[in-house]
Amino acid sequence: MLTFPSCKINLGLRITEKRADGFHNLQSCFYPVSWGDIVEIIPADEFTFGSSGLAIPGDSQHNLCVKAYNLLKADFDLPFVQMHLHKLVPIGAGLGGGSADAAFVLKSLNEQFGLALGVSTLEDYARLLGSDCAFFIQNRPLYCVEKGDVFSEISVDLKGYHLVLVYPNLAISTAEAYAGVKPHQPTIPLIEQLQMPIGTWRDWVHNDFEDSLFPKYPVLAEIKQQLYDAGAVYASMSGSGSTVYGIFNAPIVVPNQFSAYRVWKGEL
């Protein structure tokens, strides 16, 4: 069976406090983007995992796809499978690509082998694999709090807008990004700011990781400005970086300044 994990952008990201368990509480709206990887899962005589496309750092036995399989295998009588990941979404990009792979493997195994697990059970398994993994079980716009794994409804609909993602060939690990952040409560909760017209978001909707990462990697602020110069109604870094995105009213010709970078564009 083939499955097509997608990725996400963060519409605003406020880091509100450091928790006793070392993680951080946050406020964000996770919004699905249709760029993604490809995973094939076929029943086999023994478990194997392979990948192609972009190189993934680390031992393949620690790949989130393998972890997702092992998690379900520990609780259910799953057959062995041959799993292959074709990696297209950049790593350390703030797009949640690895988390999406894991969540889509959970959903695919559930469907393929008739485990009959519901959404909330799948989300519980996903939470064990990473803070932003549970989002990809429902994979629809959601307001996220706590570790980014507790959800509520939000009426943000960007259908018809055009998205440009710019990955500046620079991987930023999530741990590095959190290490530089100074948690604080926003004066207005992000969920209220996102109810304002998108044309006002530039003044209100903020990604707190920009405060420490833009001075460290000035190219990120340059890309954001270039996206505004190209006519974006809103531009921001996604998640813990390094991807910077622009939301446009209409399709654009990608500016020449981005020719050295990995660029994806499509409709939201």
Ligand SMILES: C[C@@](CO)(OP(=O)(O)O)[C@H](O)COP(=O)(O)OP(=O)(O)OC[C@H]1O[C@@H](n2ccc(N)nc2=O)[C@H](O)[C@@H]1O
């Ligand atoms: C920043 C966000 C926001 O969307 O996503 P990315 O931009 O990385 O995709 C997420 O919080 C990333 O979630 P995820 O990538 O799943 O992180 P995890 O594997 O759970 O944790 C990696 C490390 O990040 C830190 N971490 C993560 C989540 C969180 N709420 N607080 C944290 O402090 C911890 O140091 C942890 O050891």
Ligand SMILES: Nc1ncnc2c1ncn2[C@@H]1O[C@H](COP(=O)(O)OP(=O)(O)O)[C@@H](O)[C@H]1O
């Ligand atoms: N299937 C996978 N795809 C991408 N990264 C993976 C995967 N499995 C494990 N990882 C590890 O997860 C980290 C990157 O996660 P990813 O979700 O791609 O980035 P980000 O958190 O910036 O969105 C890297 O340390 C990488 O080695």
